[in-house]
Amino acid sequence: MKFDNVALVFKKDWVEISRNWQVLFPVMVVPIVFSMILPLTMLNFPSQTGALGPLQGLFSNLPGTVKALFLNFDQRQVIFYMVAVYFFAPFFLIIPLIAASVIASDSFAGEKERRTIEALLATPVSDSEMFLGKMLVAFAAAMMSTLGSFIVYISVVDTISLGLFDGMLILPNLTWLLLIFLLAPTVSLASVGLTVTISARVKGFREAQQINAILIVPILVVVFGEAWIAVILGPVTIAGLVGVFVLADLLMFLLGVRLFNREEILSKMT
Amino acid sequence: MLGIEAVGLSKTFGSLKAVEDLSLSVPDGQVLALLGPNGAGKTTTIRMLACLITPTSGTALVAGYDVLKQPALVRRSVGVLTESPSLYERLTAEENLEFFAKAYGVTDPAERRLRISHLLEILGLWERRNDRVATYSKGMRQKLAFARAILHKPPVLFLDEPTSNLDPSSARLLREEIHSMSKREGRSILLSTHRLEDVERLADRVIILRNGKLLAEGSPHEVEGRVFAGERFEVKLKAVMPEIRDRLLGVEGVKEVYVDSGAGMLNVTCESIEDVVPRVVRKLVMDGYDVLSVKEVQGSLEDAYLKLVSNDSENVRE
Numbered sequence: 097m098k099f100d101n102v103a104l105v106f107k108k109d110w111v112e113i114s115r116n117w118q119v120l121f122p123v124m125v126v127p128i129v130f131s132m133i134l135p136l137t138m139l140n141f142p143s144q145t146g147a148l149g150p151l152q153g154l155f156s157n158l159p160g161t162v163k164a165l166f167l168n169f170d171q172r173q174v175i176f177y178m179v180a181v182y183f184f185a186p187f188f189l190i191i192p193l194i195a196a197s198v199i200a201s202d203s204f205a206g207e208k209e210r211r212t213i214e215a216l217l218a219t220p221v222s223d224s225e226m227f228l229g230k231m232l233v234a235f236a237a238a239m240m241s242t243l244g245s246f247i248v249y250i251s252v253v254d255t256i257s258l259g260l261f262d263g264m265l266i267l268p269n270l271t272w273l274l275l276i277f278l279l280a281p282t283v284s285l286a287s288v289g290l291t292v293t294i295s296a297r298v299k300g301f302r303e304a305q306q307i308n309a310i311l312i313v314p315i316l317v318v319v320f321g322e323a324w325i326a327v328i329l330g331p332v333t334i335a336g337l338v339g340v341f342v343l344a345d346l347l348m349f350l351l352g353v354r355l356f357n358r359e360e361i362l363s364k365m366t
Numbered sequence: 367m368l369g370i371e372a373v374g375l376s377k378t379f380g381s382l383k384a385v386e387d388l389s390l391s392v393p394d395g396q397v398l399a400l401l402g403p404n405g406a407g408k409t410t411t412i413r414m415l416a417c418l419i420t421p422t423s424g425t426a427l428v429a430g431y432d433v434l435k436q437p438a439l440v441r442r443s444v445g446v447l448t449e450s451p452s453l454y455e456r457l458t459a460e461e462n463l464e465f466f467a468k469a470y471g472v473t474d475p476a477e478r479r480l481r482i483s484h485l486l487e488i489l490g491l492w493e494r495r496n497d498r499v500a501t502y503s504k505g506m507r508q509k510l511a512f513a514r515a516i517l518h519k520p521p522v523l524f525l526d527e528p529t530s531n532l533d534p535s536s537a538r539l540l541r542e543e544i545h546s547m548s549k550r551e552g553r554s555i556l557l558s559t560h561r562l563e564d565v566e567r568l569a570d571r572v573i574i575l576r577n578g579k580l581l582a583e584g585s586p587h588e589v590e591g592r593v594f595a596g597e598r599f600e601v602k603l604k605a606v607m608p609e610i611r612d613r614l615l616g617v618e619g620v621k622e623v624y625v626d627s628g629a630g631m632l633n634v635t636c637e638s639i640e641d642v643v644p645r646v647v648r649k650l651v652m653d654g655y656d657v658l659s660v661k662e663v664q665g666s667l668e669d670a671y672l673k674l675v676s677n678d679s680e681n682v683r684e
């Protein structure tokens with residue numbers, strides 16, 4: 097595999113995407129919703145009612161050290177802390193999944209639809225170079241949107257917590273740093289690999305999106321569950337999950353390249 | 367080194383035989399034209415040879431590499447003008463060529479820039495090089511796709527309908543370019559076309575396909591010759607009776623007679639005009655016809671082609 101060629105495909109797709117609003121729009125909107133609009137409403141809402149409500153379940157699962165910390169907090173602070181640090185954590189694994197899904201779905205299916213795939217397939221760029229280049233584009237966009245969301249989110253949270261906790265900044269902590277910089281990338285890479293694999297085998301963008309939507313629902317459920325467990329159980333669990341997903345990424349890439357049947361793409365187009 | 371050498375290529379899509387047992391060869395410096403009605407299998411043939419689809423059966427060597435066993439090496443050694451231009455609409459003309467030049471391994475930036483600007487220049491696209499392809503006309507896209515195909519100077523070229531969508535002067539420009547690539551630079555070129563002019567001006571050899579099968583093969587001149595199998599002349603009469611055909615077929619040396627009663631024309635194929643014209647005229651006069659004129663017909667590829675593809679009779683294979 098020549099990395100020059102991977103970079104070549106990456107750069108070409110990157111430029112194309114940066115000029116494609118249909119693809120760019122969801123990549124930008126999703127993070128704004130998850131990092132600003134949702135947190136701002138959620139974080140303000142419980143502070144007014146002052147009830148623990150649906151967070152009760154989450155609360156009972158928290159480790160003793162955290163519960164001990166809460167002894168010094170008033171009710172509003174407890175709720176804010178729980179929502180900001182625990183409740184929103186899974187969303188930051190969802191952001192890269194959704195952001196990447198649009199771009200990854202477009203990767204090969206979009207080229208088929210726009211009838212550009214033939215010239216690409218005719219080049220000496222190898223299957224794995226093409227595949228990796230396209231995966232990395234979706235991945236890069238996903239991570240940019242996750243990082244952007246993360247920065248916006250901690251700004252929102254810390255601005256509020258500055259006043260609420262007497263100058264204390266509650267994010268980021270180690271768990272969140274691992275979540276954003278290790279778990280989000282590895283989870284997103286696996287889903288990108290899966291989506292690109294699908295994209296290479298279907299006829300168009302729409303079809304790729306539909307299959308992706310069907311697959312993503314169970315994945316989201318698992319991700320939500322795992323993310324809560326991970327943030328509650330802390331850094332060691334996250335490190336373990338990262339290990340699992342690194343393996344999954346590798347397998348997904350190899351499987352994707354294996355299933356990528358270059359000479360069948362044009363035969364099955366019509 | 368042999369440019370293209372295919373043996374027994376076939377491709378089936380489901381139950382449809384798109385190409386059937388096709389063998390062909392294109393030596394260095396030669397142009398082979400594929401001719402045939404829509405759906406004859408020209409594009410499918412080109413795609414198989416360019417390693418874009420796998421043949422159902424048969425093999426081919428392209429630029430000395432096996433299309434089944436060494437597809438990566440084949441792809442590196444060929445340029446393909448695809449049937450649809452296959453250009454990135456959101457990229458500019460220059461960005462498109464830049465991408466493909468790198469993909470084909472033109473790594474030296476100075477060389478790359480030189481080739482790109484040279485091609486854009488001669489194809490008249492230089493002024494528009496920074497415009498996105500989305501804003502290009504059909505013919506401009508066609509020219510840009512052509513530039514992409516020859517950018518890396520491959521020894522073997524596949525050109526699927528290179529002159530379609532082009533105005534007459536652009537078509538001529540491309541023909542000249544193709545001609546010089548084969549004759550001056552020694553590249554092997556396989557092209558498909560619907561323009562018989564392309565074949566007559568460019569092709570060393572031509573293959574006529576119909577329903578995936580080879581109908582005729584040879585130099586354009588040979589194909590005309592084989593289809594009409596002899597020399598031809600036309601006789602214009604004041605009036606024509608249908609039974610004239612049988613009478614003339616009885617004249618020594620006459621091989622075939624077509625009668626166009628509406629126009630009062632006879633089209634006669636024979637071994638030698640010199641011997642047969644006097645005999646035919648004598649016969650016509652004796653039978654009471656008024657002969658208005660007699661004219662020798664130059665064989666044209668167009669006539670041959672039309673006759674071949676419309677004719678449901680036996681193949682005119684060698």
Ligand SMILES: Nc1ncnc2c1ncn2[C@@H]1O[C@H](COP(=O)(O)OP(=O)(O)OP(=O)(O)O)[C@@H](O)[C@H]1O
Pocket residue numbers: 362363364365366379382383384402403404405406407408409410411449
């Ligand atoms: N991917 C495909 N799936 C199914 N059938 C196909 C496919 N590609 C081509 N065919 C069929 O194979 C036959 C040959 O098609 P091909 O495109 O090679 O014809 P062609 O000679 O290039 O025609 P044209 O002059 O219109 O370009 C046609 O009947 C076509 O419908």
Ligand SMILES: [Mg+2]
Pocket residue numbers: 408409410449526
């Ligand atoms: Mg065609």
